[in-house]
Amino acid sequence: MKAHFIGGGIGSLAGAAFLIRDGGLAGSNITVYEQLPLLGGSLDGIRLPDGSYSLRGGRMLTTDHFECTWDLLSSIPSLAHPGLSVRDETITFNLEHQAHSRARLVDRNRFKIDVTSMGFTMHDRVELLRLIEASEEELGDSRITDWLSPPFFATNFWYMWQTTFAFQPWHSAVELRRYLHRFMSEFPRLETLGGVKRTVYNQYDAIVRPLTTWLGKQGVNFERGARVTDMELAPDDGKLAVRSLTIKSDGTSRTATLDKDDLVFFQNASMTDASSIGSMTMPPPRLTKRNSGGWELWEKIASGRPEFGNPAAFNSSIPESYWASFTVTCRDDHRFFEQMQAFTGNEAGTGGLVTFKDSSWLMSVVLYHQPHFPDQTANEQVFWGYALHPDRVGDFVAKPMSDCGGAEILRELCGHLNFDPGVFETASCIPCRMPYITSMFMPRKKSDRPLPVPPNSKNLAFVSQFVEIADDVVFTVEYSVRAAQMAAYQLLKIDRPVPAITRHDRSLRVMVDTLGKAFA
Template sequence: MSTKSKAYLVGGGIGSLAAAAFMIRDGNMPGGNISILEAAPIMGGSLDGAGNPADGYSLRGGRMLTTDNYECTWDLFKSIPSLGNPGKTVFEETVEFNQKYKAHSMARLVDRRRAKVPVTSMGFSMQDRIELLKLSNADEDALGASRITDWLSPAFFETEFWYMWVTTFAFQPWHSAVELKRYLHRFMLEFSRIETLGGVKRTIYNQYDSLVLPLQGWLEAQGVRLVRDCTVTDLDHKSEDGKFVVTGIHCLCQGNSEVIAVNDGDLVFLQNGSMTDASSLGSMTSAPAKLTKADSGGWTLWEKLAQGRPQFGNPAAFNSCIAQSCWESFTVTLKHPAFFDEMNQFSGNEPGTGGLVTFKDSNWLMSIVLAHQPHFTNQPVDVQVFWGYALFPDRVGDFVPKPMAECTGTDILQELCGHLRFDLETVASANCIPCRMPYITSMFMPRMRSDRPLPVPRDSRNFAFISQFVEIPGDVVFTVEYSVRAAQIAVYELLGIDRAIPPITPHDKSLRTQFEALIKAFK
């Protein structure tokens, strides 16, 4: 790789940020040769976190981390200095934080009586166990584009295990059987402790403040160009010796149209598709607008490139049915401790130790989580923030007579207090910001293996994909790890880096882990 070679990364999510870091750290590419082109005003993509105490804070997602699995993620963040703890890496500060605040949920499921549901048993029948074992052992080609409901009987979806598993990982019954199988293997270690979420690790603050900002700061210090408000609309390309070669990048930057020439030796990485595309925020007095990909264009470039090129995947497999990929989250900012005090007393967990509290009989299938405070670096000591989400925003509430998708922040707080049997006075100071995400579980949609491109398609010379929509055998989407691993694979292949990519830890091959999972399944 020539020192004059340049790299262009389309999209400023964690995948592109990680790819830039790997190019510098492991590929010895000068940071000044790397440009990240992001349509939004900030970097981070789906790993967002924004707001202030006056206007309220907002998080689109809540993300599970684990130090027992995320091999590529921690390989990266062992190299990135912490912003708040001089002399330590992001990995080191995260490990220390989780040693101090250990996860052990004592109110994982709550029923309509406001009673904590005993969850030492998974609630399986023998038929459930046989079907789950058959699914977990099935060949992916045999599973094909089948759905979870094609393999598991209706009673399975009423088990305690299902309520805990799907709200932890956000599956729906109609999602891909292949993806569920992968999760069962990748997170087999969590199977035996799913009721306490004991394997879940957290960053000190939200992941934008704790992961994106330190990584972004390190990249900027290396000279990487972070170009914001820059929408890439098309790629010029040619075929040379049967290889796909990008030759130019069309973009609209700060309102100006321009074409970036991609010369011999230059590289282009595209974040294809977006799980948070067409997201919209509501307020205490308004519901989020119902947007689609037509309103934002986050899928357009991938759709354009994939036409007539099956090796570039099939975006339609993922973005064609909003009703099957949409759910809604909400972030609540409080200026009085009453709600947190009541939750501590009810759940038995201090903030940051309890994980998700799921209201299993909720029509919306609503869950909330109280993180360790402060959850934002600019959060005052007298302000608290918590996050929640619901998997069925199209259903009418139990305490509010309309679907969640039509609810204001005020309505959502009323529904939440109804399930908890809390007086509305506990949220009198609250600012609840709802967020609708029409494609948030699009990567779980039933698909064939060929619907996702490889990080570096076989006929590509200087072009790669980085996203939740590439094919990485054995790994699981909807994780930070998947984006980082895709970035590492793409960078190492295009730059010819002779360094081993951290392998997926085979916890599912451990006899002890298998034995503990078996015992749990029969409780």
């Protein structure tokens, strides 16, 4: 038996690990095809040729959730700490560097807002409770704004929840409901981000590199620069089976013929598809799915096959799924970090997101524990930020963030903090445009996402943010890892249970604490 993984994101890497660890498949019988030179998908992190660092983003982790992720990482050896797994390394690091934000929201006057209260009226509480208690059938493909009134979106709660998880008011009501249930235990400590866990370095170096190193030692084949452009599907015992893959690399196409027992795991689409980066002087180019082809194969095989999902539900409105991020590399001058730490009251790595709630761009920044990259020098410091409304005109720069180079983004940031722009005299800022970054949050019907293994599939599984998993939440590492574990166990008939979702929303203590916070 051979296994073919289309896409080299965390879902495919996790799936390959589960096939080896729990399915007994030889690594040499596993091939991962990745169009880009870097594995890890959205969990990327890289030093650019000019010496600047670039991160598209980083996913939130907690040790109270993400059961499949920690199950996986408990088996992967740390690269930095021999004798420890990545899971143990991460837990140890967070015991030493605990998060407790003291400046979660900042207003236009650079005043740190008191966020011990969620800012709810009784009407807000009633509406939120109605949404939480509604069934997914009732919610259907409705939007959040169909269930919550305009004043709700001015509460402390919404500003914190929105920027922690990247929700927009026009996103899916079902996805918000799932988040409210899945992360109910985080509600009472939302203003401090006390439940958020960080990795020792950026998630590429802390998760992807150890995982790919382990997979490589097991003999897994990685084909970088290889894009699967088509798959031949044929009937087999009343189901559909993949018989061959068309692979394009180095400007030529070839066909990989599959044997009857071979398996295919497909990362259908990517939230960072068609992303692009700019420079200090130039904004990122405006790309779409036509520039990268990340959605093309899913659209091709789903046409006329409803059990394979409906990509159009997610990729048809870039203005509703787009936001932009930026990575700043400070060199020789530590003034920004020093002033930011003095202002927030948090050492770097302990505060989490600082959101400028009155920012036209709705900008947030986070200072990581340093170094954030293993090869950082002592004179370098790296932080990251993002904006949920990059197509709006700035408050200190008279144009949208989408049209700004890194220098203009830093000027806007200094305006909100009232810092001397000289703190960034030797810094570089790399902006990143991501047109589909929250596409998985778009309103959709249940049938728009395929199951990890559709009922009509013989040997094809879907492992991505665009599959249907009951009760779990997209835009997390866990969702991709859980999809991969479910798919691997089902196709290989592995007699080991997939870790259950921890239902904190059914804990009496969590419910009492949540109600107390809602009425504070």
